[in-house]
Amino acid sequence: MTESVTERRIAVVLLSGGLDSATVLAEAKAAGFEPYALTVLYGQRHAVEREAAGRVARAFGVARHLEQEIDLRPFGGSALTDAALEVPKDRPDDAIADGIPITYVAARNTILLSLALAWAEALGAYDIFTGANCVDYSGYPDCRPEYFQAFEALANLATRAGVEGSGRFRVHAPLLRFSKEQIIRRGLELGVNYGLTHTCYDPAPDGRSCGRCDACRVRLAAFESLGIPDPVPYASTG
Amino acid sequence: MTESVTERRIAVVLLSGGLDSATVLAEAKAAGFEPYALTVLYGQRHAVEREAAGRVARAFGVARHLEQEIDLRPFGGSALTDAALEVPKDRPDDAIADGIPITYVAARNTILLSLALAWAEALGAYDIFTGANCVDYSGYPDCRPEYFQAFEALANLATRAGVEGSGRFRVHAPLLRFSKEQIIRRGLELGVNYGLTHTCYDPAPDGRSCGRCDACRVRLAAFESLGIPDPVPYASTG
Numbered sequence: 111m112t113e114s115v116t117e118r119r120i121a122v123v124l125l126s127g128g129l130d131s132a133t134v135l136a137e138a139k140a141a142g143f144e145p146y147a148l149t150v151l152y153g154q155r156h157a158v159e160r161e162a163a164g165r166v167a168r169a170f171g172v173a174r175h176l177e178q179e180i181d182l183r184p185f186g187g188s189a190l191t192d193a194a195l196e197v198p199k200d201r202p203d204d205a206i207a208d209g210i211p212i213t214y215v216a217a218r219n220t221i222l223l224s225l226a227l228a229w230a231e232a233l234g235a236y237d238i239f240t241g242a243n244c245v246d247y248s249g250y251p252d253c254r255p256e257y258f259q260a261f262e263a264l265a266n267l268a269t270r271a272g273v274e275g276s277g278r279f280r281v282h283a284p285l286l287r288f289s290k291e292q293i294i295r296r297g298l299e300l301g302v303n304y305g306l307t308h309t310c311y312d313p314a315p316d317g318r319s320c321g322r323c324d325a326c327r328v329r330l331a332a333f334e335s336l337g338i339p340d341p342v343p344y345a346s347t348g
Numbered sequence: 349m350t351e352s353v354t355e356r357r358i359a360v361v362l363l364s365g366g367l368d369s370a371t372v373l374a375e376a377k378a379a380g381f382e383p384y385a386l387t388v389l390y391g392q393r394h395a396v397e398r399e400a401a402g403r404v405a406r407a408f409g410v411a412r413h414l415e416q417e418i419d420l421r422p423f424g425g426s427a428l429t430d431a432a433l434e435v436p437k438d439r440p441d442d443a444i445a446d447g448i449p450i451t452y453v454a455a456r457n458t459i460l461l462s463l464a465l466a467w468a469e470a471l472g473a474y475d476i477f478t479g480a481n482c483v484d485y486s487g488y489p490d491c492r493p494e495y496f497q498a499f500e501a502l503a504n505l506a507t508r509a510g511v512e513g514s515g516r517f518r519v520h521a522p523l524l525r526f527s528k529e530q531i532i533r534r535g536l537e538l539g540v541n542y543g544l545t546h547t548c549y550d551p552a553p554d555g556r557s558c559g560r561c562d563a564c565r566v567r568l569a570a571f572e573s574l575g576i577p578d579p580v581p582y583a584s585t586g
Binding site for chain 2: 176178179180181182184185186215216217218219220221224225227228229231232251252254256257260261263264265267268269270273
């Protein structure tokens with residue numbers, strides 16, 4: 111048993127329904143927290159992500175699963191939220207690792223963490239979990255360890271806690287330095303069913319993953335190197 | 349002319365339609381920025397705020413006025429977003445100045461600034477203006493000067509600019525240490541029509557301000573001490 115029975119605190123867990131956030135939800139439970147799952151619908155292209163988040167939340171029996179809608183599409187500039195921009199396909203590994211990808215959504219983690227902070231403060235909670243990691247997508251500026259430290263500092267100035275000294279907010283990003291293989295291995299230890307998750311940036315109309323975008327390629331490579339079949343269905347694994 | 353004609357940069361201005369944000373929009377223009385106004389509708393009680401923001405944006409001829417909806421009501425805990433909580437009325441001045449008010453919305457400024465940051469980054473802008481001030485409502489933790497400094501530090505880690513070194517984000521809060529009288533005096537110099545703004549936390553169904561909530565009382569006292577009539581209509585100035 112890794113779960114503490116002596117202390118059961120609330121944590122807000124950012125849950126996209128992807129592989130990383132499902133794993134971090136399992137981590138929050140394993141660390142003895144009562145998870146409140148927050149899914150932010152920010153104008154991603156596909157309903158399939160929302161459905162995956164719901165499946166994962168139900169599978170873990172979270173105390174509450176709250177969906178927040180904020181349409182980031184009017185801001186423009188990302189292939190994840192702008193249908194006019196093409197999601198890159200079949201890129202070689204060095205291109206995936208290089209630079210800030212077109213799928214970067216401006217200030218996304220800051221928006222997600224702000225909302226998690228608002229809910230945490232209203233709940234009287236001080237712990238926020240994010241599945242962010244900086245290994246496979248080093249190009250995202252808001253996935254760097256120093257970024258999360260800065261957000262934690264901000265959180266402790268932004269809130270009642272910062273004035274009243276009633277507690278200290280912590281942003282937990284336990285997967286930050288994990289490779290995708292390490293994340294999957296850890297999640298399987300914690301009982302995560304990766305068949306419930308969704309990763310693809312550009313799924314087929316029937317919900318199957320494309321197998322060719324950067325996100326699919328990193329996920330597939332990780333399962334392959336672990337010698338485990340990926341339980342989600344793919345339209346192509348070209 | 350305080351407006352610079354040699355350099356015309358874009359700034360994102362958070363515009364609630366209140367007295368402070370109307371003044372800061374005028375400040376941004378006076379400082380030579382081309383203002384892009386962002387109004388965040390977060391489940392406040394009344395449509396009258398939205399209308400005021402639209403009137404102010406039109407009056408200043410902003411380059412673009414974008415409304416973003418994010419419903420903070422499900423988080424709970426604030427009289428500004430929760431109809432079950434009563435907005436305090438007729439409080440003495442020392443009660444207004446004391447502690448964190450029930451109208452505090454958890455992490456509100458962090459959410460507003462995150463959204464402004466996202467739009468600024470997508471626009472290629474580095475300047476964000478907020479009408480926050482820490483004099484009349486010292487109880488809001490996210491109106492303290494050190495809070496805005498921390499957000500600025502975060503913004504420069506959170507974004508492309510932080511990775512690529514292409515610019516530095518600045519959060520401008522020029523009214524931070526101004527009293528309400530100083531804000532109004534400055535706004536009148538800059539040509540703000542305060543008849544277009546809306547301040548009341550609890551307006552009558554016909555849109556008239558209550559004259560009795562903390563926000564109305566601070567506003568009315570400021571106009572009175574300046575010897576200028578407040579141009580907005582009140583249901584009561586008890």
